[in-house]
Amino acid sequence: MYVVHTALTKTSRMSKKILEVKNLTMDFGGVRALGGVDLDVKGGEIVALIGPNGAGKTTFFNCVTGIYYPTKGDILLHTPGRQKPKSLKGLKPNQVTVAGLARTFQNIRLFSQMTVLENVMIGRHCRTKAFIFGALFRTKSTRQEEKEIIDYSYSILEKVGLADLANEYSKNLPYGAQRRLEIARALATDPLLLLLDEPAAGMNPQETNELVTLIQNISSGGQSILLIEHDMKLVMTLSERIFVMDYGRKIAQGTPDEIRNNQEVIKAYLGEELDA
Ligand SMILES: Nc1ncnc2c1ncn2[C@@H]1O[C@H](COP(=O)(O)OP(=O)(O)O)[C@@H](O)[C@H]1O
Ligand SMILES: [Mg+2]
CATH class of the missing domain: 3.40.50.300 (P-loop containing nucleotide triphosphate hydrolases)
Incomplete structure (x- = not known):
């Protein structure tokens, strides 16, 4: 139903990592919302970050975009033409935007x-x-x-x-x-990297279809995208790689097919429809 990119156009611009997040940890008082999460996005890629409610996905975005200062970990942005990556840790949200990350919010x-x-x-x-x-x-x-x-x-x-x-x-x-x-x-x-926090939330099926087409169009221009999303059909259709979180930890990463068949993921989503 959705138009899928040809493998050729995708692989031809598939390149180096642009975002590299290592051991990201965020404590709120005694609560560990993120526990040592590693994640990377390569140039031109669409990557999804999924997980049940409360898994820590939005907290991950908030740490990466300077809203929260993480307890531990590194956030590195590899800018084209620059030899050394830029650390985003400790930057204010507007400085992160200028560095090349732009985001949308779960609540508009x-x-x-x-x-x-x-x-x-x-x-x-x-x-x-x-x-x-x-x-x-x-x-x-x-x-x-x-x-x-x-x-x-x-x-x-x-x-x-x-x-x-x-x-x-x-x-x-x-x-x-x-x-x-x-x-x-x-x-x-x-932006070098576009971060979308649940872009399909609250949308009707037609709006969601239009959103999928829009994200594909944006991506076909070479834009790298990291998206959080609950709509599994959207995730499986758009993503080249998927990272799965549960209780603040990364429990799996891989291609849509690998994630669909991953036992830990199936367990985390018990009762929810994964096989979209
Ligand atoms: N500012 C905050 N203060 C305290 N706890 C927080 C804060 N932000 C998030 N949390 C907690 O971190 C956990 C992960 O939340 P969140 O990142 O919003 O999950 P998700 O986006 O995966 O649904 C939840 O238990 C939430 O209550
Ligand atoms: Mg969230």
């Missing part, structure tokens, strides 16, 4: 009183120089830059199929469109 976070276009422009501003200074003084170069931001933001909206709604308030968008707008805003930061 949009500026509801802003238009669709403005929400995307906010994402883009992190790549521009004269944001605050220029906004105050309205220099010629600021106006030029602003125009470029608008054009760029429109092009992203076209990509996610929201250009017609550019001037709507984001709060007026249907749910599935709001989720796509969050992805657009993340893409506007021009």
